[in-house]
Amino acid sequence: MHGHKILNIPEPDLKLSNLIVEELGTSGITAQLLVNRGITTPRDAEYFLRADAKALLDPLSFSDMPKALDIINSAVRDKKKIMIFGDYDVDGITALAVLKEALVKKGALVSHYLPHRIKEGYGLNKNIANICREKHIGVLITVDCGTNSLDIISDLRKHGIEVIITDHHEPSGDSSRPASALINPKVNGSGYGFKDLAGVGVAFKLAQAVLSEGLKDEFDLVCLGTIADVAPLRGENRIFAKEGLKQLSCTRRPGLKALMEVSGLKNKKIITAGFVSYILGPRLNASGRVGNAETSLDLLLSRDEAEASALAKAVHEHNRHRQKIEEKILQEAEAIISREINFKEHRVIVLAKEDWHQGVLGIVASKLADRFYRPTILISVNENMCKGSGRSIENFHLFHALLECKELLEGFGGHSHAVGILIAKDSISDFKDKINKLAHEKLSLQDLIPALDIDMELGLSDINDKVVRELEILEPFGTGNPEPVFYTRSLRLKGEALKLRRETLKFWVTDGTVTYPVIGFGMSSLKQSLEEANVFDLVYAPRIDSWQGEGSVILEVKDIFFR
Numbered sequence: 001m002h003g004h005k006i007l008n009i010p011e012p013d014l015k016l017s018n019l020i021v022e023e024l025g026t027s028g029i030t031a032q033l034l035v036n037r038g039i040t041t042p043r044d045a046e047y048f049l050r051a052d053a054k055a056l057l058d059p060l061s062f063s064d065m066p067k068a069l070d071i072i073n074s075a076v077r078d079k080k081k082i083m084i085f086g087d088y089d090v091d092g093i094t095a096l097a098v099l100k101e102a103l104v105k106k107g108a109l110v111s112h113y114l115p116h117r118i119k120e121g122y123g124l125n126k127n128i129a130n131i132c133r134e135k136h137i138g139v140l141i142t143v144d145c146g147t148n149s150l151d152i153i154s155d156l157r158k159h160g161i162e163v164i165i166t167d168h169h170e171p172s173g174d175s176s177r178p179a180s181a182l183i184n185p186k187v188n189g190s191g192y193g194f195k196d197l198a199g200v201g202v203a204f205k206l207a208q209a210v211l212s213e214g215l216k217d218e219f220d221l222v223c224l225g226t227i228a229d230v231a232p233l234r235g236e237n238r239i240f241a242k243e244g245l246k247q248l249s250c251t252r253r254p255g256l257k258a259l260m261e262v263s264g265l266k267n268k269k270i271i272t273a274g275f276v277s278y279i280l281g282p283r284l285n286a287s288g289r290v291g292n293a294e295t296s297l298d299l300l301l302s303r304d305e306a307e308a309s310a311l312a313k314a315v316h317e318h319n320r321h322r323q324k325i326e327e328k329i330l331q332e333a334e335a336i337i338s339r340e341i342n343f344k345e346h347r348v349i350v351l352a353k354e355d356w357h358q359g360v361l362g363i364v365a366s367k368l369a370d371r372f373y374r375p376t377i378l379i380s381v382n383e384n385m386c387k388g389s390g391r392s393i394e395n396f397h398l399f400h401a402l403l404e405c406k407e408l409l410e411g412f413g414g415h416s417h418a419v420g421i422l423i424a425k426d427s428i429s430d431f432k433d434k435i436n437k438l439a440h441e442k443l444s445l446q447d448l449i450p451a452l453d454i455d456m457e458l459g460l461s462d463i464n465d466k467v468v469r470e471l472e473i474l475e476p477f478g479t480g481n482p483e484p485v486f487y488t489r490s491l492r493l494k495g496e497a498l499k500l501r502r503e504t505l506k507f508w509v510t511d512g513t514v515t516y517p518v519i520g521f522g523m524s525s526l527k528q529s530l531e532e533a534n535v536f537d538l539v540y541a542p543r544i545d546s547w548q549g550e551g552s553v554i555l556e557v558k559d560i561f562f563r
Contacts, residue, residue: 018031060209063192087143098200223241263283283315295314346374460491
């Protein structure tokens with residue numbers, strides 16, 4: 001389909017994969033898939049496949065965790081008020097819900113504060129010290145934010161307020177630590193053995209330490225935040241996702257039950273990571289984008305079925321509204337790109353327009369980055385401070401790029417692939433020039449060609465029911481553990497390709513000996529090309545087709561390369 005893509009096919013490590021086969025009894029294909037995902041020993045392979053909750057790391061291994069516990073235990077004993085300051089995305093609200101439930105169970109006097117995405121923006125704001133003083137707060141705990149809010153934390157401490165930071169964002173480089181306790185696996189000296197926890201994972205670790213319990217009942221919320229925040233599904237995150245998805249399918253939380261009902265997932269026996277990423281996560285995020293994140297938080301914490309049903313419907317409507325706004329901005333952004341962007345000069349797409357809704361800029365930036373394969377930053381312009389969101393591509397660390405542009409920014413934060421910025425209107429043009437200059441230095445032309453990661457090159461005879469069913473032990477799939485993708489050369493079309501609903505194409509392929517059905521979603525436009533091709537190569541994910549109870553192998557096409 002796209003002849004301009006680079007195919008990444010790793011060289012098989014037969015020695016290691018054979019060792020995994022011998023010790024674990026997997027197929028050679030599964031063993032090589034494990035090797036492709038960074039597994040270096042049979043012991044690591046066993047850890048990955050089991051994803052056992054018993055293997056979770058000790059929360060007390062965070063170097064500042066004892067400090068945090070002393071502060072919280074003293075606050076509970078002395079009846080001091082604790083406030084949890086959160087974030088408005090799924091990671092933030094699940095983190096807040098997990099920690100608040102734990103502190104309530106501990107007997108703490110606990111309240112929370114969720115900033116408004118549009119009015120206040122991400123992270124600790126300058127008003128929080130006044131709010132804490134007015135409410136007589138003794139301890140402020142952040143979830144999913146706070147690492148780089150050094151001045152605000154210092155101000156809080158001057159007013160006698162203890163500050164515990166739980167976060168997973170990259171530190172800005174300033175080595176000062178004004179917080180009473182800083183619990184972030186990404187900071188130097190954190191002491192923690194797994195760096196890629198989502199914000200909810202870090203908050204969960206504090207909750208575990210506070211209650212001295214495993215808290216397996218919270219895995220559904222931890223799973224939601226981890227998957228929705230696109231955290232890599234390796235190490236502890238894989239455990240949270242695997243165990244949490246099981247819990248979601250039979251959750252006792254009225255809010256999650258109601259959310260799955262309005263989302264059309266009520267009767268699904270298995271909840272997949274894809275359902276979280278594309279159905280549940282966007283709905284929970286929508287309230288914070290176009291309304292108030294309190295709606296989604298109330299939904300997660302609700303214990304009343306009638307209340308939960310009403311909140312789920314509100315969240316669902318917020319999502320519909322979000323989709324309409326997003327589509328409008330996407331069309332406007334594409335029009336600006338066609339007029340103003342010269343792809344020979346612009347290796348980073350920076351677009352700015354008045355009155356773009358800040359709540360959906362990240363989603364639109366992600367779609368544009370995928371479509372044009374360029375780091376993309378969208379900025380909503382107003383007379384005062386302008387806010388923007390950016391998404392990146394494989395070989396461009398967007399947060400590090402912002403560090404090199406920080407003199408042009410009023411504020412920023414994020415990760416390698418997703419950032420938020422605050423910028424003065426007069427600085428946008430200079431910022432656009434500087435970040436593009438950096439991109440010219442750091443990105444080669446080859447970096448701007450999308451790559452297709454393929455696990456193995458197979459023949460059709462290598463695929464059968466047993467092999468495909470065994471691939472299910474690698475689930476859940478997501479960032480850091482993608483669904484296995486294979487490549488087979490020199491195939492021919494057998495029979496006629498069929499156009500189905502929603503631009504779906506169904507056809508059969510053969511190598512002359514073995515024949516398999518293929519399904520291509522959104523690929524009906526390729527019908528004529530397929531029928532005219534003498535031979536083609538296929539990139540696909542094999543799966544068991546359970547439609548109408550067939551239970552046979554079908555290949556879901558990812559790409560077609562015509563000869």
